[in-house]
Amino acid sequence: EVHLVESGGGLVQPGGSLRLSCVVSGFSFSSHYMHWVRQAPGKGLVCVSRINFDGTKITYADSVKGRFTVSRDNANNTLYLQMNSLRADDTAIYYCAREMVVAGTDLDYWGQGTLVTVSS
């Protein structure tokens, strides 16, 4: 059975940093692109970052470029999101999601999300 479990969220002051982790199981992690998607309270979904199989092809939303860094450890089935210079508008639930192997960017499995709150 496929599982994605995020961790690392919490309360952080503006300008601070957090590192999110997403541990996966039940599938071949290295065979899938992975995504971080966030959802601010009461708002819609936004794709924060997308990373290919080996971390050599990465895209970011304009709002996080230069502040967030995505990476993956295929040996340990773990996806990461390093978030620096956090701002109040980064407050959101952060989901990791698996991209299907078929052509496209469809996300067929999602974690339960981890809440990041940026506030003084």
Place this chain on the structure above:
Amino acid sequence: QSALTQPPSASGSPGQSVTISCTGTASDVGAYDYVSWYQQHPGKAPKLMIYGVINRPSGVPDRFSGSKSGNTASLTVSGLQAEDEADYYCSSYADSSNVLFGGGTKLTVL
């Protein structure tokens, strides 16, 4: 990286059909057959309902169907049921490997 455009709300009575639109541009929805739809109940993670414009993942009822014409994709829910009440989001691949979501549509079953 502008979001795709969805109506904020839609509604229908049990048994009826409702269609939710998702409008993009020639650089995203119009350029690729890579449109997906997600259902999200309150407090839950999104669930994939349609991928590749028209395909249903295993376990998704055939009451859910997708289509696309030009720069607009659509999700149709037929034979509405109470459990279909949720937020629905479209998504599309876009130029430069970006992934765009729509703003979401709250579906109410009357």
